[in-house]
Amino acid sequence: xxxxxxxxxxxxxxxxxxxxxxxxxxxGHDTMYxxxxxxxxxxxxxxxxxxxxxxxxETVPNRFSPKSPDKAHLNLHINSLELGDSAVYFCASSQxxxxxxxxxxxxxxxxx
Amino acid sequence: GENVEQHxxxxxxxxxxxxxxxxxYSDSASNYFPWYxxxxxxxxxxxxxxxxxxxxxxxxxxxxxxxxTAKHFSLHITETQPEDSAVYFCAALGxxxxxxxxxxxxxxxxxxxx
Numbered sequence: 001x002x003x004x005x006x007x008x009x010x011x012x013x014x015x016x017x018x019x020x021x022x023x024x025x026x027x028g029h030d031t032m033y034x035x036x037x038x039x040x041x042x043x044x045x046x047x048x049x050x051x052x053x054x055x056x057x058e059t060v061p062n063r064f065s066p067k068s069p070d071k072a073h074l075n076l077h078i079n080s081l082e083l084g085d086s087a088v089y090f091c092a093s094s095q096x097x098x099x100x101x102x103x104x105x106x107x108x109x110x111x112x
Numbered sequence: 113g114e115n116v117e118q119h120x121x122x123x124x125x126x127x128x129x130x131x132x133x134x135x136x137y138s139d140s141a142s143n144y145f146p147w148y149x150x151x152x153x154x155x156x157x158x159x160x161x162x163x164x165x166x167x168x169x170x171x172x173x174x175x176x177x178x179x180x181t182a183k184h185f186s187l188h189i190t191e192t193q194p195e196d197s198a199v200y201f202c203a204a205l206g207x208x209x210x211x212x213x214x215x216x217x218x219x220x221x222x223x224x225x226x
Contacts, residue, residue, distance in 0.1 A: 004155075033213075041199055043156070043216040056213055090155055099144045099205055101214060103155035 003027050004104035006091050012110045013081055021076045021107045023091030030096055031055075032074040034066060037088040037106070049074055050096070081111045114139045114206035118217030125192050126225050133220045135202035136184040144205040145178060145185045146214070151198045159200075160187070192224045 004025045013019050025032065033056075034046040048056035049068040063079045074091060091104040115138040125131050137145075143164040148156035162169045162176045162185065169176050173192075178185040189196055202217040 041150075041219045043201065043219075045213050045215075048213060092155075099212065099214075100146060100158050100161060101156075103148075103157070105153075105155045 002104075003102050004091055004093055006089075006104040006107050008107060009105065010108050010110075012112065015081055015083060015111055017081050018077070018079045019081060019109070020078070021089055021091075021109075023074045023076075023104060025072055025091075025093040025102070027093055027102060028095070029093035029102070030071055031094050032068065032071070033092040033094075033101065034074065034076050035090040035092060035103075037090060039087070043090070047074075047076075078109075081109075083111050085109060086111045114142075114204070114215045116202060116204050116215050116217040118202050118220060120220060121218065122221045122223070124223045124225060127192060127194060129192055131189045131192050131196070131222055131224075133187045133200055133202065133222075134184060135186070135204075135217050136182075137204040137215075138183070139204065139206045139215075140183065142204040142206060144212075145176070146203050147174075147176060147187050148201045148203065148216075149198045150201065150219075156201055189222075192222075194224050194226050197222055197224045 006023050031050045033048045046060050047066040052068045065077045068074045088106045088108050090106045092101040094101045118135045146161035149159045150156045173190050175188045199219045203214040205212045206215045
């Protein structure tokens, strides 16, 4: 019954590898987001999709590539992982006109 | 760009006392201000929000006040309990080109001592 689910919950990988994080929401929302939370707990938006269309693309290295196959799914692929990519990545969703975001439980990425 | 400042960064109170967290925002066009609670190992959870046409909103032990002129808003928790211990984030809805995006404050770690 999880509203916004992310997989995996933990991801440990070596520098230079490529990895993906998946997100699915069953709330019927039309907008999905990726946020990055660093070690100081600061939450920063990375991307947003509305009905599969990219609408927000913050200053993020182009090693990060989001993909939305449909409005219920938003995946994040990261190429050539670097130590500085270590963080918790949160997926969220909302409905146009209703600004409240629902967050997933996060994916803790550790690059070694 | 849009900015949200949050204070204090840490707050320790005795059980039963009140806790107040304050935020200021920079974008005068912002019209929606939510508060999120993040427990250890979990994602942020919306606990209360306020829109710019309202000055105050209350939900049981939590309340939020908004001063649009001064561009600041506050979270008030009364009769604090140990389960209120968490990181609290304020946010403001900023413009992101054709759409809106939530800009978060830097968080407040609230510790309620039994």
